[in-house]
Amino acid sequence: MTSPSGSTLAEATAFLEAHPEIEAFDIVLTDANGVGRGKILRRHELMGVYENGRHMPISILGLDITGEDVHETGLIWDSGDGDLRAWPIPGTLVPLHGTNPPRGQVLMAMYHLDGQAMTSDPRHALARQVEALAAKGLHPAGAFELEFFLLANERDADGKVQPANAVLDGRRSGKTEVYSVDHLHGMEPLFSDIYAAAKAQGIPAETVISEYAPGQYELTLNYRKGVMRAADDLVMLKRLVRMQARRHGVTACFMAKPIEKYAGSGMHFHVSLLDGAGKNVFTETMPGTWSPLLLHALGGLAETMAESMLVFAPHANSWRRFVSQSYAPVAPTWGVNNRSVALRVPAGEARNRRIEHRPSGVDANPYLVAATILAGVAKGLEEKLNPGAEVTGNGYEAAGEAKSKMPVDWRAAIDAARGSSFLATALGPDLHKTFVEIKWAEYLRVARTVSELDYHLYLHEV
Known part of the structure; x- marks a missing residue:
C-alpha cells in the first residue's frame, strides 16, 4: 500500500546508496511520555519498512513511564493487543554518529492497517493542529x-x-x-x-x-x-x-x-x-x-x-x-x-x-x-x-x-x-483518554510507594 506518512522508497534507496557502511537501523516510535519505543533492524530489512510499514503492537502506545501496560487506556486487551502498522516519517532517516558497527535511525508514526492515523499517537495530534x-x-x-x-x-x-x-x-x-x-x-x-x-x-x-x-x-x-x-x-x-x-x-x-x-x-x-x-x-x-x-x-x-x-x-x-x-x-x-x-x-x-x-x-x-x-x-x-x-x-x-x-x-x-474539554479537543478524545489514564496509573504508583523520605520523617518519630 502507499505509505500514509508520505515516506517513499526513493528516500530509502538513496540513503542506502549513500551509506553502504550502515549495518542496522533503530526504528523509533514516540509514545505519550516521549519515550522512544521500537526495534533495531538489519540493513536488508529497511526497504521492507518503506514498502509495507512495520507491524507493531497497539499496546506500545498504552504504556506508562516504566513500560508497564495501562489497561484503562483501552489499548491493551480491549483490542486483543493486535498489531497496527508503523510507517517511516519522511526526512528522519539519518545516520547515528559514532556507532560501531555503524547504525542509522528513522522515526516512525503509527497507523491502522487500512492506513488511517492511529489517534493515540502523539505526533498525529500535532499534525491535526x-x-x-x-x-x-x-x-x-x-x-x-x-x-x-x-x-x-x-x-x-x-x-x-x-x-x-x-x-x-x-x-x-x-x-x-x-x-x-x-x-x-x-x-x-x-x-x-x-x-x-x-x-x-x-x-x-x-x-x-x-x-x-x-x-x-x-x-x-x-x-x-x-x-x-x-x-x-x-x-x-x-x-x-x-x-x-x-x-x-x-x-x-x-x-x-x-x-x-x-x-x-x-x-x-x-x-x-x-x-x-x-x-x-x-x-x-x-x-x-x-x-x-x-x-x-x-x-x-x-x-x-x-x-x-x-x-x-x-x-x-x-x-x-x-x-x-x-x-x-x-x-x-x-x-x-x-x-x-x-x-x-x-x-x-x-x-x-x-x-x-x-x-x-x-x-x-x-x-x-x-x-x-x-x-x-x-x-x-x-x-x-x-x-x-x-x-x-x-x-x-x-x-x-x-x-x-x-x-x-x-x-x-x-x-x-x-475534565478539560479544551484538552480533549487539543489532543483528540482518544489520545486525551490515553494520556490521562497513563498519568493516573503513574500517580497511583508513586502514591503507594514508601520512599526513603517516609523513613526519614516517620520511622522513629510517630
Whole structure:
C-alpha cells in the first residue's frame, strides 16, 4: 500500500546508496511520555519498512513511564493487543554518529492497517493542529530549547546524583557556572560529538551555554518554518545527546528537577504564525502597538494554561521545578523581555516577533506540548481573547490571583486535564483518554510507594 506518512522508497534507496557502511537501523516510535519505543533492524530489512510499514503492537502506545501496560487506556486487551502498522516519517532517516558497527535511525508514526492515523499517537495530534491552522491560512513556525544536566554515573556519599566531572580532564566543579565559557571547555569533546551527530542528522543545533545550576546546560535549535519538524528536531536531539553522553561516560538527564536545591530544566517553545505569503502575523504594524493577533494568541494560551499543565508538567518530579524566582513560571502571566512570566515576548526585531512559552519541563513530550500550544493559540484567535495586563518587573510578585488559578500539584493537574474539554479537543478524545489514564496509573504508583523520605520523617518519630 502507499505509505500514509508520505515516506517513499526513493528516500530509502538513496540513503542506502549513500551509506553502504550502515549495518542496522533503530526504528523509533514516540509514545505519550516521549519515550522512544521500537526495534533495531538489519540493513536488508529497511526497504521492507518503506514498502509495507512495520507491524507493531497497539499496546506500545498504552504504556506508562516504566513500560508497564495501562489497561484503562483501552489499548491493551480491549483490542486483543493486535498489531497496527508503523510507517517511516519522511526526512528522519539519518545516520547515528559514532556507532560501531555503524547504525542509522528513522522515526516512525503509527497507523491502522487500512492506513488511517492511529489517534493515540502523539505526533498525529500535532499534525491535526497544524492542519487546522492551515485551513485558516496560518502556518506555525517555531523552535524548542533543550535544557539538561550532565551527571556522573555514580551517586555521591548520600546517594544523591551529582554533576559530571569534565570529560576533557576530569576536573570537578560544584559551582553554578552560568554562562561560563571556560567551564564549557571541559565538556568540549562531548559537545563536539553532539554537534557532529546533529549535523549528520540535519538537526540545526546552535548555541550551547552553561546554565543556572552545576552540571546544567542548554542547547538551542534554529527556528523552523514547520512546527512538526521542530518537534522532530527535539525528539532526535534528546536521543543523540543521551547517546553521546553515554559514550563519554556520563549521564544526560532530562528530569525536570534532578537536584533539589538548584533550578530545574525547561523546554521553552518559541512560536509564531505565518500567513500564506510567509509574513509573520504577530508583527506589529504600528510602533508602540502590539499586533491584535499576538495579544489574542497570548490570551488563548493564558486562559487554557491551567487545564493544560499536565501536558507541560507530566510527571511527579515535574512539579518540583515550579519554585518562585527559579526561572520556572508559577502563573499564566505574560510580559515583554521578562523571564519571570509564563508567556514571554522576546526583545528583537518586529519581523521576528514570537511568543516564548516557558511552562514546559524538558521531561514533557514535544509533540503534545506543541499541539496543546497551537490549540491554545487557535482558541485565542477565534474567540479574540484578552491576555490581561502585561507584567513588568518581578512576575513572581505580580502573580497574585493568577497563581490561584493554576493546579497546585500533579494530582490537581490530572484532575484538571481529565475534565478539560479544551484538552480533549487539543489532543483528540482518544489520545486525551490515553494520556490521562497513563498519568493516573503513574500517580497511583508513586502514591503507594514508601520512599526513603517516609523513613526519614516517620520511622522513629510517630
